[in-house]
Amino acid sequence: MSFDVPDDLRYLESHEWVRVSGDTAEVGITAFAQDELGDVVFVELPEEGAELTAGEDFGVVESIKAVSDVYGPISGTVTEVNDRLRDEPELLNEDPFGDGWMLEVEVADESEVDDLLSPAAYRDQIE
């Protein structure tokens, strides 16, 4: 099975993605991750204003069969949380790179992006 790995994103080995534009970034989990988890039923996310640290867990995704921590791909301050996930956690399954985004972050250090996996490197990891 082949999973979508958009070319405009960077990735963590633990299956989170980040979309950096200027000094803001969007964060979510990958299509591969949501497929491994199965039906997502609950998402626990930090509040606006919380600090995200690269490599540290910031939230939890629960599917019917499993619980999984979610890790920050990049450090920064949370400026927006995807509130739709509260009542529609299934958006993570349906559109992980779009409507299933989790957080918007004001990036603290843009150079951290260089530590993340390129789309090609992430594709290699999951294939």
Next chain:
Amino acid sequence: MPVEFESIRTEHEAVRNEVGKFDVSHMGQITVAGPDAATLTQRLTTNDVTVLDPGEAQYGAITDEDGIMLDDTVVYRLPEGAADEFLFIPNAGHDGEMTERWLSERDERGLDATVTNRTEEYAMIAVQGPDAPDLLAAETEDVTLSALSRFEVADGAVAGIDSLIARTGYTGEPGFEILCPWDDAKAVWGALECQPCGLGARDTLRLEMGFLLSGQEFHPVDEPRTPYEAGIGWTVKLDTEFVGRDTLEGVAADGPEEELIGIELVDRGVPRHGYDVTTPDGEPIGHITSGTMSPTLGAPIALAYVPAAYAEPDESVRVVVRGEPKKARTRSTPFLDR
């Protein structure tokens, strides 16, 4: 059997609304024959096998001397004309231990019975859901399925394969479990055209009904429980002679100290196996044995052992999810009316 074929939710909904099939060949099959087959099986199960006519089945527990559940099982008295009198279905991986148990009891008591572990001979396919009777009837000969009541079993051919067809299951839906020769399982499975379901949906379906899962709601070492604690005291017939009876008579008289109860989370979260249950003040009173997000109810549900005083519906409790006490209330099971 995989955890899921498509998705747990899709498979779960297929069984609740239409029909799904499960390959449950991992369950054990043991037959008991001979003049003392009934006496032997009576000695080792809590229910009363002597009330079974040919073609009838019953649920029961297998307990040790202390009344602790080693397994739960369905005992079938096979239809007239069968070579064996009884067939029982121990849980996955228990067939060797249970065969030994029957053999050693037989030898100790000097009983005349043949006990055969047929787990490798038989495949078992469950077809469950409101449309299961119609689906199976179209592939079945030699037996009128509509005449088969719950917990009845008959000989019949499915897709031309001679099988044993039982109106039993683990989902709360109308349905059947088909025992056929191992080598013919593919033909039977293929003929029953419907959603294949995995262990994940099997678990969510049984949990909505409050059915026990071996290894979670009971385990001789990790979760030693009597049938009364596990909520299946109705399968214990104290007027029969069986291993564990004397201890269980005392438990029945005094009432169990702890009981299995349903729990529904009021706060957001998913209760899971091993999570602590506390009073609203944070005093620990028990633990979750199984939990999930119920696909049918859209609510987080669980089973937990708590002191008998809390084993009433609508008690306010807390479930500790990753260190956070979440509001919850006790509920009677099944969670679903069926």
